[in-house]
Amino acid sequence: MQVSLGGVYFATMLFLGSFLGSVFMLGPFLPLLLVNPPWYRWLTDRIVATWLTLPVALLELVFGVKVVVTGDGFRPGERSVIIMNHRTRLDWMFLWNCLLRSSYLRLEKICLKSTLKHVPGFGWAMQVAAFVFIARRWEQDEQHIARHLDYFTAIDQRLQLLFFPEGTDLTANTKARSDQFAEKNGLPKYEHVLHPRTTGFTHIVQRLHSGGKLDCVHDVTVAYPCSFPQNELQLLAGRFPHEIHFHVRRHPVSTLPLDSAGLAAWCCDRWLDKEAMLRSFYERGSFVAPATEPSPTTASSNGAVVAAAPMEPPVPQCKSELRVRCVQWLSLVWWTVFTCVAAPALLYSSAVARAYFVVACTFFALQARVAGGLEKLEVAWFPHWQRLSGYGAVASRVS
Numbered sequence: 001m002q003v004s005l006g007g008v009y010f011a012t013m014l015f016l017g018s019f020l021g022s023v024f025m026l027g028p029f030l031p032l033l034l035v036n037p038p039w040y041r042w043l044t045d046r047i048v049a050t051w052l053t054l055p056v057a058l059l060e061l062v063f064g065v066k067v068v069v070t071g072d073g074f075r076p077g078e079r080s081v082i083i084m085n086h087r088t089r090l091d092w093m094f095l096w097n098c099l100l101r102s103s104y105l106r107l108e109k110i111c112l113k114s115t116l117k118h119v120p121g122f123g124w125a126m127q128v129a130a131f132v133f134i135a136r137r138w139e140q141d142e143q144h145i146a147r148h149l150d151y152f153t154a155i156d157q158r159l160q161l162l163f164f165p166e167g168t169d170l171t172a173n174t175k176a177r178s179d180q181f182a183e184k185n186g187l188p189k190y191e192h193v194l195h196p197r198t199t200g201f202t203h204i205v206q207r208l209h210s211g212g213k214l215d216c217v218h219d220v221t222v223a224y225p226c227s228f229p230q231n232e233l234q235l236l237a238g239r240f241p242h243e244i245h246f247h248v249r250r251h252p253v254s255t256l257p258l259d260s261a262g263l264a265a266w267c268c269d270r271w272l273d274k275e276a277m278l279r280s281f282y283e284r285g286s287f288v289a290p291a292t293e294p295s296p297t298t299a300s301s302n303g304a305v306v307a308a309a310p311m312e313p314p315v316p317q318c319k320s321e322l323r324v325r326c327v328q329w330l331s332l333v334w335w336t337v338f339t340c341v342a343a344p345a346l347l348y349s350s351a352v353a354r355a356y357f358v359v360a361c362t363f364f365a366l367q368a369r370v371a372g373g374l375e376k377l378e379v380a381w382f383p384h385w386q387r388l389s390g391y392g393a394v395a396s397r398v399s
Contacts (some may be wrong), residue, residue: 004238005222010058011236016339017054021047024343026128026261027360033374037382038155038391041130048129049106053331055095057112061242063189064108066243067097071249073217074103075160076318079213080250082108084220085193085274086164089231091222095162098220107160109152111145111200123280136167138199145200145206151379153211154386160218162215163204165196165267171230184372192278196271198264203388205263209253217256221274223281247277247287272368296333 025047037192059065072079078324084091092110098103109156110126114133118125126133134141152159168174170193178194187195204349208214226242229235257266281287319327346353371377 001137002237002392004236005062006240007236007238010055011061011232013058013335013339014055014123017051017121017335018125020339020343021051022121022128023357025354026125027364030363030374032129033378034381035388037385039089040154040378042159045106046127048125049104050164050331051125052096052108052325052397053100054335055093056100056114056393057328057332057335059094063240063330065097065241067101067247068243069098069101069247071248072219073248073318074099074160074233074250076104077107078160078215079158079208080160080216080218081201081208081214082160082162082218082220083165083201084162084222084268085271085278085307086166087192087222087224089169089228089229090235091169092162092373094222094241094244095220095287097224097244099160099250100327101321102159102248102316103318105315106161107158109159110162117375118368120361120365121312122341122342124374127368130375130378132161133373134200141200142203147379148327148375149204149207150211150290151382153208153213154382157213159208159213159278161204162209163201165198165271166194166196167200168194172318188272188275190271190275192282193271193274196267198267201267202260202263205256206258207258209258214253216253217251217268219251221247221249221287223247224280225282225285227228229340245281246289254265270382315350 022138026044029040029043029047030281060067082095084095088094092112096105096108099108109129109131111132112126112135114135117127117131117133130146130148130152134144151157167175175190175193179189180196181376182189204215206213223245224241224247227239228241229237229245257263277287347357367374367377
């Protein structure tokens with residue numbers, strides 16, 4: 001495998017930041033999970049968010065990646081489900097470039113495969129952040145997702161949950177399977193997206209809506225007009241994207257069908273729109289401005305023509321580019337000093353710090369194997385803490 005100095009630098013900074021940050025920035029606050037889970041969630045979300053700005057800063061300031069966001073923004077603090085096409089294995093990380101401009105990174109949680117929780121550093125921070133790890137087997141994932149969503153509802157978490165309905169990234173193999181599914185079910189074959197799986201999406205939307213914690217669905221379409229990494233190894237080889245384009249459509253919950261069949265059809269229609277938008281994008285090199293786009297509901301995935309839903313005016317970005325640049329520079333300076341100077345100096349000079357480092361690493365590694373992860377411990381402990389503390393006047397559905 002070929003590697004580049006740029007790719008190695010990028011991966012090393014992210015690994016050291018997540019590894020040392022988990023130990024020295026998140027580790028000291030783990031006991032707070034037992035004392036007060038809502039406080040623990042409030043604090044650790046903000047610490048993790050500082051790390052999420054690091055890849056954004058590296059991509060744009062160091063490697064010159066151009067980020068273009070069109071369409072709607074994210075209203076500050078609103079609760080949403082974010083659905084996005086899965087072009088590469090790294091889309092979830094690149095989305096942070098969009099969210100830094102349009103939302104608040106501390107609000108985001110990601111549904112992602114459970115094997116990632118065991119990766120030292122990255123996986124540890126994701127567990128503390130209470131990301132939703134899934135096994136991709138619905139009989140296992142249904143209750144696991146429900147417990148997480150009910151927990152977020154009980155503590156009044158202003159959640160923006162990223163979910164990939166396609167389930168995997170677009171490759172030759174996954175496209176072939178998607179085409180087989182289309183042939184079997186009499187659906188059109190797609191070139192730029194995969195046919196979505198709607199079960200998880202409908203479950204998440206209905207669960208959050210029933211708890212009164214859903215304002216809208218953000219439909220994000222991502223496109224890469226030039227070179228881009230399909231996976232982590234290509235990123236390590238220095239294949240950074242030259243440009244990343246995000247187009248955001250905000251759908252208020254009042255415009256959504258809330259029955260299972262209606263939500264499933266609605267999701268499939270969004271992917272029909274994405275295919276058309278991406279085909280047009282790769283012809284022009286940009287997304288169409290919202291005012292000139294065809295309505296996303298003029299056709300459905302089964303070919304039927306339906307009435308167009310009223311669209312709200314575009315929501316502007318909540319941060320200026322100057323503010324975004326300041327955050328990026330502060331992030332780059334902070335994490336460079338922390339990972340390359342402060343943490344190594346502390347380990348070198350203090351026997352206590354070295355002992356703590358060993359204990360913390362051992363704990364992070366063992367608890368995931370024994371208890372299934374810190375996010376599971378957090379969700380499982382909350383109802384017991386709630387009964388002991390009397391937190392909340394209304395009993396939570398978390399069990």
